[in-house]
Amino acid sequence: MSGYEIVRVGGQIGAAVTGIDLSSPMAPAVFDDVQRALLEYKVLVFRGQDITDEQQLAFAGQFGPLTQRHPTMRSVGDPQVLAVDGEDQRANHWHTDISFTPTPSMGTTLRSVVLPPYGGNTLVANGAAGYRSLPAELREVADKLWAVHTNQADQPRLGTERGEEVRRAFMATRFEAAHPVVRVHPVSGEPSLFLGGFAQRLIGLSAVESRPILDLLQSYVRRPEHVLRWTWSLGDVLIFDNRNTQHYAVNDYDDHKRVLHRVSITGDLPVDLTGKTSYAVQEDDR
Numbered sequence: 001m002s003g004y005e006i007v008r009v010g011g012q013i014g015a016a017v018t019g020i021d022l023s024s025p026m027a028p029a030v031f032d033d034v035q036r037a038l039l040e041y042k043v044l045v046f047r048g049q050d051i052t053d054e055q056q057l058a059f060a061g062q063f064g065p066l067t068q069r070h071p072t073m074r075s076v077g078d079p080q081v082l083a084v085d086g087e088d089q090r091a092n093h094w095h096t097d098i099s100f101t102p103t104p105s106m107g108t109t110l111r112s113v114v115l116p117p118y119g120g121n122t123l124v125a126n127g128a129a130g131y132r133s134l135p136a137e138l139r140e141v142a143d144k145l146w147a148v149h150t151n152q153a154d155q156p157r158l159g160t161e162r163g164e165e166v167r168r169a170f171m172a173t174r175f176e177a178a179h180p181v182v183r184v185h186p187v188s189g190e191p192s193l194f195l196g197g198f199a200q201r202l203i204g205l206s207a208v209e210s211r212p213i214l215d216l217l218q219s220y221v222r223r224p225e226h227v228l229r230w231t232w233s234l235g236d237v238l239i240f241d242n243r244n245t246q247h248y249a250v251n252d253y254d255d256h257k258r259v260l261h262r263v264s265i266t267g268d269l270p271v272d273l274t275g276k277t278s279y280a281v282q283e284d285d286r
């Protein structure tokens with residue numbers, strides 16, 4: 001394939017890709033470019049696609065083995081395809097996908113299926129830019145911190161029966177994992193702030209003591225300069241690197257329908273600056 005373009009859309013995060021047809025596998029040279037771009041820009045949006053669930057599975061599968069099934073979310077047909085449906089839940093909180101498990105996804109692909117007439121943007125924040133922007137004194141503190149991520153975190157409520165059902169299912173099984181606050185990217189070696197809303201407590205501190213520190217560090221990740229705000233068009237297929245980003249689904253589309261299909265790629269154990277790896281939190285560690 002030739003004639004494709006990968007164009008940066010923001011100074012710190014995001015690029016748009018045109019001229020690549022995802023209905024068939026990318027040729028190795030094209031895929032190399034795409035992988036390099038994903039490392040650099042953290043989020044890529046492929047415009048003008050007309051693909052099926054099967055083709056989305058194949059696209060995501062080029063990046064690595066797929067997440068077999070989400071620990072708590074419902075799938076559509078194939079267990080690897082999740083419905084991101086505004087009637088089930090609205091992820092209007094900053095998070096890194098399944099960071100409450102020891103091996104959060106490497107990346108997530110999202111395909112627009114039904115879009116609201118307005119709103120419903122997806123925000124993605126660059127955790128590596130967040131880390132780079134820390135003052136040196138604060139960076140030294142962050143470098144040593146570890147956080148416990150849990151799916152028992154307080155999340156926005158929809159206030160509908162269906163929303164409550166989905167919320168209960170999401171929290172029915174308790175998941176907790178400890179991750180370094182500063183994660184080293186396994187491919188680029190770039191350090192990033194690895195937090196998000198599932199991070200509820202810092203190891204060695206109480207939840208109350210942890211909160212202002214978590215909020216302070218998060219404020220560096222969520223700076224507008226570090227955030228891509230994507231306005232969806234039909235035909236958009238988005239992929240983000242879940243190893244150094246957080247995302248947020250803006251809940252401003254009232255009662256309109258919004259459905260994306262999500263396929264995630266299996267991730268590895270996060271590593272801190274000294275090489276120590278993440279772990280599942282057992283009863284005794286709480």
Ligand SMILES: [Fe+2]
Nearest residue numbers: 091095097247
């Ligand atoms: Fe998510």
